Amino acid sequence: xxxxxxxxxxxxxxxxxxxxxxxxxxxxxxxxxxxxxxxxxxxxxxxxxxxxxxxxxxxxxxxxxxxxxxxxxxxxxxxxxxxxxxxxxxxxxxxxxxxxxxxxxxxxxxxxxxxxxxxxxxxxxxxxxxxxxxxxxxxxxxxxxxxxxxxxxxxxx
Amino acid sequence: xxxxxxxxxxxxxxxxxxxxxxxxxxxxxxxxxxxxxxxxxxxxxxxxxxxxxxxxxxxxxxxxxxxxxxxxxxxxxxxxxxxxxxxxxxxxxxxxxxx
Numbered sequence: 605x606x607x608x609x610x611x612x613x614x615x616x617x618x619x620x621x622x623x624x625x626x627x628x629x630x631x632x633x634x635x636x637x638x639x640x641x642x643x644x645x646x647x648x649x650x651x652x653x654x655x656x657x658x659x660x661x662x663x664x665x666x667x668x669x670x671x672x673x674x675x676x677x678x679x680x681x682x683x684x685x686x687x688x689x690x691x692x693x694x695x696x697x698x699x700x701x702x703x704x705x706x707x708x709x710x711x712x713x714x715x716x717x718x719x720x721x722x723x724x725x726x727x728x729x730x731x732x733x734x735x736x737x738x739x740x741x742x743x744x745x746x747x748x749x750x751x752x753x754x755x756x757x758x759x760x761x
Numbered sequence: 762x763x764x765x766x767x768x769x770x771x772x773x774x775x776x777x778x779x780x781x782x783x784x785x786x787x788x789x790x791x792x793x794x795x796x797x798x799x800x801x802x803x804x805x806x807x808x809x810x811x812x813x814x815x816x817x818x819x820x821x822x823x824x825x826x827x828x829x830x831x832x833x834x835x836x837x838x839x840x841x842x843x844x845x846x847x848x849x850x851x852x853x854x855x856x857x858x859x860x
Contacts, residue, residue, distance in 0.1 A: 661783050665810040671779060698787060698810060717819060720776040724817030731815060 605721040607729075607752035610709070614639035615685035616745035628693045629654050629672050632708040635685055642710065646678040650710055664697025668740060669730055671723060673709035682718045684709040686752070688742050704740045705730075735760040765833040767826045769844040777818035779810070781848040786810040788843055794830025796840070807840070 615635040653674035692702030796807035805812035
C-alpha cells in the first residue's frame with residue numbers, strides 16, 4: 605500500500621504548535637475533519653478512541669516517529685494524515701525520544717489487512733534515514749506530499 | 762557464541778500490528794543477545810518496533826527468529842511464548858522471562 609492510497613493531502617500539517625499527546629492527536633483529527641475525511645459528529649469519538657489506544661501502550665515506534673491510530677466504524681476506508689513538529693511532542697516512546705513525525709490512521713474495523721499494510725509501508729519507508737530526516741524537516745504540507753510521492757516511487761529504498 | 766533459531770506462526774486475526782510489535786520489541790530488548798526476525802529471508806532487528814512492523818505479518822505468517830549471544834536460548838523461548846500466547850499482556854510472564 606502506498607502513502608498516496610491512505611494519506612489525505614489536505615489534512616497534512618507542518619510546524620504544528622502543540623506539545624502534548626492529546627493536543628496533537630486532537631489537531632490531526634481536526635485536520636481530517638476539515639478535509640472532509642471524517643464526520644463532524646464522529647470527531648470526538650475518534651479522538652477518544654485514539655487516546656484510549658495510547659493508554660494500552662504508546663504508538664511512538666522510535667526514531668522520532670509515532671503512529672497513533674484506531675479502528676472506527678464511521679469510516680468506510682482507511683484514512684490517514686501526517687503531522688510534523690519541529691520542537692517535538694512528548695509521546696512516551698519506547699526509546700524515550702520526542703516525536704517529530706506523526707502518522708495518524710483511522711481504519712474500518714473489518715479491514716485489519718489494510719491497517720497492517722499501511723503500518724508496514726510507513727515503517728519500511730522510515731527505515732531510510734534520509735527519507736525520515738527530510739520528512740521531519742518539511743516546512744509545508746506540499747513538501748511532505750512531494751516526499752511521500754517520491755517514497756511511493758521507490759526513490760528512497 | 763550460541764546461535765539459536767525458532768519458527769513461529771502469527772495467529773492473531775489482526776496480524777502483527779503496532780501493539781504486538783511493541784510487546785515483541787520490548788521483550789526482545791530485555792535480552793543481551795542479538796535477535797533477528799525474518800519473513801522470507803529478510804532479517805530485521807527484533808528489538809526495534811519500526812523494524813518488526815516492516816514485516817507486515819498478517820495472520821498465518823510464519824516468522825523465523827534467531828538469536829546469538831549469552832542468553833540466546835532464554836530470549837527465543839520467551840519470544841516464542843509471547844507469540845504463542847497471542848501476545849498476552851501479562852507483566853508477570855514478561856518479568857519471569859527476563860529474569
